[in-house]
Amino acid sequence: MLNIIKKCLQHKVVTNKYPIEKVQVGKDFLGNISVDTSKCTVCQKCIDLCPTKAIYLQDEIRVNIGKCIFCRLCIENCPNESLKIDNDYEIAVFDKTELGKYEESTTFREADIEVIGSKVEGRIKELFGRSFNIREVDAGSCNGCDTEVSIMNNPFNDLERFGIHFVASPRHADALLVTGCVSRNMEEALIKTYNATPDPKLVIAVGACAIDGGIFRGSYAVTGGVDQVIPVDLYIPGCPPRPQSIMYGIFKLLGRVQR
Amino acid sequence: MKILQDALDVDFNDNYRITKIKENRFLINIDKESVVKAYTLLKGLGYRLISMVGMDREESIFYIFSCEKKVVFVKALGNEFPSIAEHIPIANFYEREICEMFGYEFIGSPDSRRWLLHNNWPKGLYPLKKDFPRSSKVPFAKEEYNFLKVEGEGVFEIPVGPVHAGIIEPGHFRFSVAGEYIINLEARLGYVHKGLEKLAEGMTIDHCNILAERISGDESFTNSLGFSLAVEEICGVEVPKRAQQTRIICAELERIFCHAGDIAGLCTDVGFGFGTAQMQLSRVWTQQLMEDISGNRYLRTINKPGGLRREVLRGNEELIMEQLDVIEKEFRDTCDILLNKSGFVDRFVGIGILKNQDAEAMNAVGPAGRGSGRKLDVRKDMGYSGYNNLEISIFTLEKGDIYSRMVVKMKEVGESISLIREVLQDLQGGEIAGDLPEAEIGSFGIGITEAPRGENLHFVMIGEGNIIERYKVRTSSFCNWPALCLAVNGNIVPDFPLINKSFNLSYAGNDL
Numbered sequence: 001m002l003n004i005i006k007k008c009l010q011h012k013v014v015t016n017k018y019p020i021e022k023v024q025v026g027k028d029f030l031g032n033i034s035v036d037t038s039k040c041t042v043c044q045k046c047i048d049l050c051p052t053k054a055i056y057l058q059d060e061i062r063v064n065i066g067k068c069i070f071c072r073l074c075i076e077n078c079p080n081e082s083l084k085i086d087n088d089y090e091i092a093v094f095d096k097t098e099l100g101k102y103e104e105s106t107t108f109r110e111a112d113i114e115v116i117g118s119k120v121e122g123r124i125k126e127l128f129g130r131s132f133n134i135r136e137v138d139a140g141s142c143n144g145c146d147t148e149v150s151i152m153n154n155p156f157n158d159l160e161r162f163g164i165h166f167v168a169s170p171r172h173a174d175a176l177l178v179t180g181c182v183s184r185n186m187e188e189a190l191i192k193t194y195n196a197t198p199d200p201k202l203v204i205a206v207g208a209c210a211i212d213g214g215i216f217r218g219s220y221a222v223t224g225g226v227d228q229v230i231p232v233d234l235y236i237p238g239c240p241p242r243p244q245s246i247m248y249g250i251f252k253l254l255g256r257v258q259r
Numbered sequence: 260m261k262i263l264q265d266a267l268d269v270d271f272n273d274n275y276r277i278t279k280i281k282e283n284r285f286l287i288n289i290d291k292e293s294v295v296k297a298y299t300l301l302k303g304l305g306y307r308l309i310s311m312v313g314m315d316r317e318e319s320i321f322y323i324f325s326c327e328k329k330v331v332f333v334k335a336l337g338n339e340f341p342s343i344a345e346h347i348p349i350a351n352f353y354e355r356e357i358c359e360m361f362g363y364e365f366i367g368s369p370d371s372r373r374w375l376l377h378n379n380w381p382k383g384l385y386p387l388k389k390d391f392p393r394s395s396k397v398p399f400a401k402e403e404y405n406f407l408k409v410e411g412e413g414v415f416e417i418p419v420g421p422v423h424a425g426i427i428e429p430g431h432f433r434f435s436v437a438g439e440y441i442i443n444l445e446a447r448l449g450y451v452h453k454g455l456e457k458l459a460e461g462m463t464i465d466h467c468n469i470l471a472e473r474i475s476g477d478e479s480f481t482n483s484l485g486f487s488l489a490v491e492e493i494c495g496v497e498v499p500k501r502a503q504q505t506r507i508i509c510a511e512l513e514r515i516f517c518h519a520g521d522i523a524g525l526c527t528d529v530g531f532g533f534g535t536a537q538m539q540l541s542r543v544w545t546q547q548l549m550e551d552i553s554g555n556r557y558l559r560t561i562n563k564p565g566g567l568r569r570e571v572l573r574g575n576e577e578l579i580m581e582q583l584d585v586i587e588k589e590f591r592d593t594c595d596i597l598l599n600k601s602g603f604v605d606r607f608v609g610i611g612i613l614k615n616q617d618a619e620a621m622n623a624v625g626p627a628g629r630g631s632g633r634k635l636d637v638r639k640d641m642g643y644s645g646y647n648n649l650e651i652s653i654f655t656l657e658k659g660d661i662y663s664r665m666v667v668k669m670k671e672v673g674e675s676i677s678l679i680r681e682v683l684q685d686l687q688g689g690e691i692a693g694d695l696p697e698a699e700i701g702s703f704g705i706g707i708t709e710a711p712r713g714e715n716l717h718f719v720m721i722g723e724g725n726i727i728e729r730y731k732v733r734t735s736s737f738c739n740w741p742a743l744c745l746a747v748n749g750n751i752v753p754d755f756p757l758i759n760k761s762f763n764l765s766y767a768g769n770d771l
Contacts, residue, residue, distance in 0.1 A: 003596055004533050014540065028554025051466045071469045072560045076568065136426045140451045142767045143428055144476025144557055147520075150426040151546075154539035168424035183770075184397075185377045185450045186429055189421045215470055219454035220386055220395045221376075240476065242556060 031089040039082035046074035064100025069239035092236040092249030135173035141180030144240035145207040152243045175202040181209035181216040182223040291337040310733040311353035313361040342368040348620045360387040375449040378402040409435035428766035439751040455771040459730035475768035480558040481710040485717040488706030490564035499690040502566040503645035511675040517711035518668040521763045537593040548582045566692025607662035611758030613746040623742035625713020631659035637709040661761040734768035
């Protein structure tokens, strides 16, 4: 017993101070990509190379960070080094079109789900201000996003200090946090989980796959994004997004960040 | 080759053709009727079946066998084969997969139900056939899956999943229980089937490498490495020494990250918060180190066929050494406390026993196999990527219970740390990548790597224009899932989460 206490006291507090202080990221960490138009010659090489078609031409070369899987192919192959990278990981948005263009609009079938309460914007803060329960659903991810979600609960991030809990049942949840491209075999389970969550409820799509299918888009077994199946309130880009990126998204959803 | 040829001469007369493709790689063409005979013969020579790959361009199956460094591809043409599941039970899962993906029949198969495609998939459509368009919108069929029924007085079923209580991937488990004891567990997987093998067809090598990194998130690096080894074998390129060393360091870091997480999970499942928190610390620090050296928390975007995409070690040698000391101390101290806590250890001893014969039957690999007395480690057997220059100790325990698997993992972390140190001290300079010549059309290669969960296998065939013609992945999870089901039988239901965690298999890596 004594050795356990001794071991517990061995390290100082390891929990980081996010969101008061930003966490230190690796020096090559890739948080966001944009195009330096002063250097870009619109050779379109990056458009051909991009495996998820996240780069497109609309007046100038643009990067849709929602579709980006951060594979660095464009950065490595740009002849003019015109792709700017920065380590800003606070890129969650309420509307994914803010991030760029998509081939398809959201097409969830309203017949399958009970849409009441999907739009609760103004009331979110008062309803879920202090305590927020999340049910995580993996709908076809590679388990990268799930690992990052579970890492939010470790001593380093300790999400529970904000009153945000991961719960075991959708019946206990205020929000669904969905990862993955929504595989054909998970579609029904996702809809059932959504319907089992009491109203009002929120849906958070985590990762490039959940936003638009990611690298798995265009497969026979993939629906291609959570919002093809159920309505989504928040999109968190990344492949996978780092824990603080997901935390930022949740805070943004709850109106707890002013940045 | 001589031994193989002699043995084949005795049994096959002239009904075979053996070709040496490369060093330690042999192709044997046989009639489909003699598949069983070939299996028995190779097994007698010490080979084990590691995968079966279906082909469509020329209707055939590659049965892949390996023995230490040697890999034998047994090719049989046709679309109807005798089932070998009776001789080696894991083959049944390969057969089920090939059957649903290509429509090939296996005569005498003990179980021909769907495996990865669910029963919502219409009959007569085979996604890996070349004439099946990749982006087809396939209608949903309505058919029920027949779980194995256990009958008898007081037997009832417990369905669990696909959405589980924890933050884990989806899969359905059907327990047949009598009282508390599990008589039979059937895992119904395939929920995260994303059609990865089909997606890869028609991709360039670079894109497929990126796809390989996303087979299973926590094995990103090893999977990318496996794919690269396969392509390098096809193109016949030798990777520069520095790239090989970087690969070893990255692969071992990934192993520490995974194993620490597994042990943390075991502590969570027995409600030992102290262990969880301390193990998570080792894990966080490992991941932090991965991020600090490469900028990527899963060591993605580092590796490519032919070498490395970018230099990650230069200037970081000291940082790695320092952090390794911290991680090692933390990990070792915690393990010492855990293993001396009788209340903790008691939960693991004698539970979830995977018998050695079951491990053989299902080709259980990795810590699961080693915990059941299988002395298998591809790093040592194949010696890929410069592992042959290192002295690797393989830890095996005979009992096959949760405790064995846990201890194997604990020891492997220590081994990984010393391997990284050894490599770092002998770090070579020079190039990090070589050129990749265009591959011959129809040439194929195999990359076998030791992922944290065990042996991963990547089979690649290159087609016209240097694009992927066929990509087959068989991760360690594919073999270990059926083994897990066998290990669970006879235990009580509340122990299932523990047994599951002690294997900690990837659903994504199984379903693809």
